[in-house]
Every structure is written in C-alpha cells, then in structure tokens.
Amino acid sequence: MLVLRDVQKTDLPGLKRLAAVLNTVNLPNNEETLEAIIDKSVKSFAGKVKNPFEREYLFVLEDVRNELIIGTSMIIAQHGTYESPHIYYDVSEREHYSATIGRHFRHKVLSIGYNYEGPTEIGGLVVDPPYRATPDKPGKQLSFVRFLFMAMHKRLFRPRVLAELLPPLLPDGRSLLWEACGKKFTGLTYLEADRLSRQNKEFIKELFPSSDVYASLFPERVQKVLGEVGPNTKGVQRMLERVGFRYVERIDPFDGGPHFEANLADITVVRRYRSVKVAEEDFDMEGDDVLVAFERESGRNRFRAVRTMARLDDKNAYLPARAKELLDVPPGAKVSIIPFE
Numbered sequence: 399m400l401v402l403r404d405v406q407k408t409d410l411p412g413l414k415r416l417a418a419v420l421n422t423v424n425l426p427n428n429e430e431t432l433e434a435i436i437d438k439s440v441k442s443f444a445g446k447v448k449n450p451f452e453r454e455y456l457f458v459l460e461d462v463r464n465e466l467i468i469g470t471s472m473i474i475a476q477h478g479t480y481e482s483p484h485i486y487y488d489v490s491e492r493e494h495y496s497a498t499i500g501r502h503f504r505h506k507v508l509s510i511g512y513n514y515e516g517p518t519e520i521g522g523l524v525v526d527p528p529y530r531a532t533p534d535k536p537g538k539q540l541s542f543v544r545f546l547f548m549a550m551h552k553r554l555f556r557p558r559v560l561a562e563l564l565p566p567l568l569p570d571g572r573s574l575l576w577e578a579c580g581k582k583f584t585g586l587t588y589l590e591a592d593r594l595s596r597q598n599k600e601f602i603k604e605l606f607p608s609s610d611v612y613a614s615l616f617p618e619r620v621q622k623v624l625g626e627v628g629p630n631t632k633g634v635q636r637m638l639e640r641v642g643f644r645y646v647e648r649i650d651p652f653d654g655g656p657h658f659e660a661n662l663a664d665i666t667v668v669r670r671y672r673s674v675k676v677a678e679e680d681f682d683m684e685g686d687d688v689l690v691a692f693e694r695e696s697g698r699n700r701f702r703a704v705r706t707m708a709r710l711d712d713k714n715a716y717l718p719a720r721a722k723e724l725l726d727v728p729p730g731a732k733v734s735i736i737p738f739e
C-alpha cells in the first residue's frame with residue numbers, strides 16, 4: 399500500500415534515487431537543490447516560514463512495503479513575488495485588414511507579462527516509471543493530495559491555482575520555441591536558461607523583447623507547439639480539466655508550455671471536501687473511493703494521507719483498519735476527505 403506524506407530530511411537518498419532515474423526539470427538531479435527543496439518544505443509544513451505565501455510544500459508517495467519513494471508533487475503557495483515575478487506570454491489574436499488590396503490576416507501575438515502577486519502553483523509531479531499506470535494511480539494520488547491539503551488550509555493559499563504544463567520537447571531536450579525565440583535574445587541554451595531562471599529572472603526581463611512578438615514570424619512547426627502539452631503530459635491535462643482547470647491563453651515564455659488555472663474554491667474535489675471524525679468501528683462494505691488525510695499538531699511527519707474505500711455519514715468516517723494504521727489515527731480524531739474519482 400501507498401502512503402502520501404510531507405517530505406522528511408531523511409528522504410534525501412530516496413529523492414536522489416528518483417531524480418536519477420527520471421532526469422526531469424520537475425525533480426532536479428542535484429543534491430544541493432534537493433536539500434534546499436526538502437529544507438524549505440520541512441519549514442513550511444512546520445509553519446516556520448512566517449509568511450504563508452513564501453511556503454513551498456513537497457509531498458512524497460511512499461511504497462510502505464519496501465519504503466521506496468516512488469513519486470513527488472509540490473505546492474508553491476505563491477508563484478510570483480515582488481522580488482521574483484511570475485513571467486509568461488499572453489497569447490492573443492490580432493486582425494489586420496487592408497481595404498485597398500483586400501487582404502485580411504489573423505495573427506497570433508505573444509505579449510510578455512509579469513505577476514508580482516501571483517497565484518498558488520501546483521507542480522513538481524513525478525512518478526517512478528515502473529509504478530505509472532498501475533491500479534493504485536500514483537500520479538493521480540500525488541496530484542489530488544495537493545487539492546486535499548489546500549482544501550484543509552484555504553487561507554494559506556491564493557484564490558487562483560496555476561499549473562504550468564510541460565510542452566513537447568525535441569528528443570535531445572531542446573525546445574522548438576526556445577530555438578526560434580529565447581535563444582536569439584539570451585545567447586543561452588534552453589537547459590541553461592531553464593536552470594538559471596530558478597534563481598534569477600532578471601535576465602529574462604532585461605533581454606526578452608518588451609514589445610509584442612508575432613508568432614507568424616516563426617516556422618510553422620514552432621507555431622504548432624505553442625500552448626501544446628507533451629505526450630507524457632496529456633493525462634495530467636485531462637485530469638486537471640476534469641476537476642475544473644482551464645487553459646488561460648498564457649504560455650511559458652521559454653518553451654510555449656500552456657498555463658492552466660482554476661479558482662481554488664471551484665475545484666470540484668475542493669468543493670466536496672469534508673472534515674469528519676474517525677468512527678470506532680471499521681469500514682464494512684459499501685463505500686466510496688476517497689483520499690483521507692490526518693494531520694498532527696507537532697513532531698516530524700505531520701501530514702499523512704492514503705487512498706482508500708470509506709463510508710461517510712454526517713459526522714463519521716468508517717475506515718478500513720489498514721488505512722487507520724497507515725494514517726496512525728486514533729478513533730474520534732478528525733480526518734479530512736476528498737473524493738478520488
């Protein structure tokens with residue numbers, strides 16, 4: 399069985415193993431970066447980062463049979479601050495018409511934009527390949543646990559939630575949009591720029607053209623990837639759409655990956671969030687597929703959640719003994735629940 403929980407300092411080797419097999423920007427394969435992410439998350443869960451909007455939470459999914467970390471996901475309480483704005487391209491359409499020669503054009507125009515009080519961002523979703531597409535649905539668990547956590551702590555998050563989705567990339571990891579645009583203004587490779595942008599965004603603001611860019615100037619195959627997701631991200635896109643996220647006509651200024659957003663309060667599973675007491679009796683038969691979380695006030699590993707069958711009435715949740723054991727929750731304690739369907 400699988401358990402979702404807040405990352406611990408002791409998870410570093412587990413995360414390194416995962417980062418090494420995946421080699422993705424979502425989980426950088428670099429010890430110092432991983433350490434910094436863990437440290438920030440531990441402080442965030444413990445409330446030791448004073449300003450809630452500076453918190454960043456890393457969830458891990460652990461296979462309890464072999465204690466392997468098989469995936470991660472993140473919540474960044476606010477993406478885009480005064481020191482480090484969230485940068486994007488607004489995608490709009492502009493029409494040109496000449497009466498004298500009778501020509502009409504519809505152009506796609508990219509306009510650079512900045513958010514200084516940005517939305518809450520969900521990201522960093524990775525799953526160990528052998529576990530993908532298994533009946534436990536680890537990817538969906540890691541995605542939904544963020545909605546569960548945000549539903550439990552709405553005041554700690556912004557009213558808008560953003561997901562920046564990965565675009566299709568070339569087999570060698572380059573981006574078609576970057577080759578046609580960003581590279582010409584920065585002199586950097588996509589990988590260099592992507593890495594640098596995690597610490598420093600000044601160079602984007604200074605070097606990217608501040609005026610609008612007509613996408614019509616790009617080769618056809620570049621225009622085609624604007625706002626498209628890569629083949630491995632199609633499932634994520636569908637899942638986000640099912641819970642209420644929409645493409646907001648914004649893309650990543652480097653690679654053209656689309657931005658999907660929703661109001662936190664409107665996300666379907668957030669609306670159906672419930673907080674109830676754990677019943678004395680075990681779960682019997684009829685029930686629903688849910689994600690249940692139990693949170694402790696103090697100590698390490700404050701947050702735990704599992705996917706399980708459960709029956710709910712007005713005040714109580716009837717949980718299988720195994721789920722209670724994995725959550726380490728006593729009868730009568732309050733648990734938080736969202737549907738998993």
Ligand SMILES: NC(=[NH2+])NCCC[C@H](N)C(=O)O
Binds near residue numbers: 562592
């Ligand atoms: N793929 C990238 N690194 N894009 C550049 C940064 C864009 C991102 N929205 C930010 O403001 O942080």
